[in-house]
Amino acid sequence: MFPTRRAALVVALAAPALVRPAAAQTAAAPAPAIAQAPGWYRFRVGGFTVTTVFDGYNRRPVEGLVRNTPLPEVQATLAESFLPTATYDGPYTVTFVDTGRLLIAFDAGTGGQLTPTAGLLAANMAAAGLDPARVGLVIVTHCHQDHIHGLTTRDGTAVFPNAEIAIAEPEFAWWTEAGNETRSPEGQRGNFANVTRRFAPYQGRIRRFAPGAEVSPGIQSLAAFGHTPGHCIFRVADGGDQVMVLADTTHRPELFARRPGMQSLFEFDAPAAEATRRRVLDMVATDRIRVIGYHFPFPAAGFIARDGEGYRYVRADWS
């Protein structure tokens, strides 16, 4: 015997506990990303061609994201930028620099192995005319999983078969010395096994540089420690023009540039990361330097403008 619609409704009303977990489940496991127009954005820096390529995003609760600020204050700051106040979308964007001689990638994306709402990099690279086999250098800004998962496929094959990898010496040293594992925050200990796994097919092609060194002609590294022990940012300069690749100096700027004192869950050493964030944001705002941020809203490029006690992100319009 089938229950009538009315009977089913009565059951649903009488058992709200059965309804709520289903709704919560929907929020915790978002549907795969909706396919938008190809997510890439291109501009010139002197004779270099820079392309930012969207990989997708990760959705998580706002609660727990900022460790040193009461939740209502975090939510009010998000609302100022018309962002949702219950869930937080962290976008991922990989930057490519074609110097004419060499195609360089800054980080490698998620490789479609982190969350169902990311993994668009390969398709968006193809749409942008960027062939992974043509990438000659991958500069790893730091070793968090959202930046290095994409170095390899699920079965451990190199995604960039002809690339050398460049990484700051203190960053590589930290995550490859097993003794450091217990000296790392608990949430970051998975990075040790992941670094071994993702760098494996590139053995013999891993170049370590001293923070501050020129990594490739026109690409200068700058120490920006705190987010991870050897996190670096990069000045990309040619012909009197420049753009600064900020990596994870700040997560979404609507929160962490707007209020640089907010410390995210993702920081290895939160006070050091905050000091770095304040120093770098001050520099790029004062000198009016173009910036790219890995977790900025797409196209992930623009300017940082001083605004009250913090800063605001001004989206690129460089066509």
Ligand SMILES: [Zn+2]
């Ligand atoms: Zn990141």
